[in-house]
Amino acid sequence: MPYVNIKITREGATAEQKARLIKGVTSLLSDILGKNPQTTVVVIEEVDTDNWGIGGETVTVRRRTGR
Amino acid sequence: MPYVNIKITREGATAEQKARLIKGVTSLLSDILGKNPQTTVVVIEEVDTDNWGIGGETVTVRRRTGR
Amino acid sequence: MPYVNIKITREGATAEQKARLIKGVTSLLSDILGKNPQTTVVVIEEVDTDNWGIGGETVTVRRRTGR
Amino acid sequence: MPYVNIKITREGATAEQKARLIKGVTSLLSDILGKNPQTTVVVIEEVDTDNWGIGGETVTVRRRTGR
Amino acid sequence: MPYVNIKITREGATAEQKARLIKGVTSLLSDILGKNPQTTVVVIEEVDTDNWGIGGETVTVRRRTGR
Amino acid sequence: MPYVNIKITREGATAEQKARLIKGVTSLLSDILGKNPQTTVVVIEEVDTDNWGIGGETVTVRRRTGR
Numbered sequence: 001m002p003y004v005n006i007k008i009t010r011e012g013a014t015a016e017q018k019a020r021l022i023k024g025v026t027s028l029l030s031d032i033l034g035k036n037p038q039t040t041v042v043v044i045e046e047v048d049t050d051n052w053g054i055g056g057e058t059v060t061v062r063r064r065t066g067r
Numbered sequence: 068m069p070y071v072n073i074k075i076t077r078e079g080a081t082a083e084q085k086a087r088l089i090k091g092v093t094s095l096l097s098d099i100l101g102k103n104p105q106t107t108v109v110v111i112e113e114v115d116t117d118n119w120g121i122g123g124e125t126v127t128v129r130r131r132t133g134r
Numbered sequence: 135m136p137y138v139n140i141k142i143t144r145e146g147a148t149a150e151q152k153a154r155l156i157k158g159v160t161s162l163l164s165d166i167l168g169k170n171p172q173t174t175v176v177v178i179e180e181v182d183t184d185n186w187g188i189g190g191e192t193v194t195v196r197r198r199t200g201r
Numbered sequence: 202m203p204y205v206n207i208k209i210t211r212e213g214a215t216a217e218q219k220a221r222l223i224k225g226v227t228s229l230l231s232d233i234l235g236k237n238p239q240t241t242v243v244v245i246e247e248v249d250t251d252n253w254g255i256g257g258e259t260v261t262v263r264r265r266t267g268r
Numbered sequence: 269m270p271y272v273n274i275k276i277t278r279e280g281a282t283a284e285q286k287a288r289l290i291k292g293v294t295s296l297l298s299d300i301l302g303k304n305p306q307t308t309v310v311v312i313e314e315v316d317t318d319n320w321g322i323g324g325e326t327v328t329v330r331r332r333t334g335r
Numbered sequence: 336m337p338y339v340n341i342k343i344t345r346e347g348a349t350a351e352q353k354a355r356l357i358k359g360v361t362s363l364l365s366d367i368l369g370k371n372p373q374t375t376v377v378v379i380e381e382v383d384t385d386n387w388g389i390g391g392e393t394v395t396v397r398r399r400t401g402r
Contacts, residue, residue: 003137007244009269018125022124025296026120045114057220073137222363233356307390310389311342
């Protein structure tokens, strides 16, 4: 029954990678906490780099300067 | 003053359906908890089926197999 | 499969009221969008009035002044 | 280490405005709570006006009637 | 830089289990998507069973009837 | 009409500090994006250090080792 929300920057994650992430997180919740995988929900949200800030600046700016 | 966030898979909900959902949830919060409808906020987020997992697999895969 | 998150101020909602809210929102999603009630998740979060702001001030202050 | 999520309607916020918002919120958390700006994350989400409700109706409808 | 929010019912997860979950999710994001573990944030929220609904009823009620 | 959610570790933020944060964020949204302060909602959530992870470990562990 857990609900997991994963936010990442939109920088080309593939459908296959997202499927592996969903499978992996669901397994972790089952293995560590005994949660039922059938009702575990995982939602991935991809956010434009203009809309993600860390250290007071956008990821767009950080990428431009090689970070 | 309540804030409601509804996440659904992006599978063709119409503007009219979303408007009905917003109206219905706002009424429920007023009827059951006496919350002021004027300051009740409802945000609907539609998520690609590649990004939504349940039972350890994506909704894309589930739809493909008729579930 | 929808996921609904409802945030309200912690001001005495009863277990019975919260149960009605969960039932009502789940029905709305089924009636309007045809979503399966069995996998609809509703999570209610109650937030202290010191931690909720509207109009630039906390609900604690608003309640004190009769709003 | 704080995490801030800002949801606004998608109505033309520019990259420059979003960058200023990220910078401003990060500074506030540092100035008021002494939080380390280097690990402060700010995520802005822009939501279609059809998907944002207040007062029981969508922002699309409100804009149409001059509100 | 990813942000992960995990919501579970408050039913006795230990600090050790939560630490393992944080470590596991952070590793998954590094292994699958190449995300930097140093800036990956994981927040676990535990929700009272009265406040968590699935299938239109609260987890409190479901537990009472052995589900 | 913006909605802002701020998550911080529960480490003693005072009501006065939280009120200043709410006021500051509301002003930023008004100054930068022209958002109406009267309908801007800010919700602060304080999370136990056992439940907050960064760099793959909990804040509880990091604080114990002077970080």
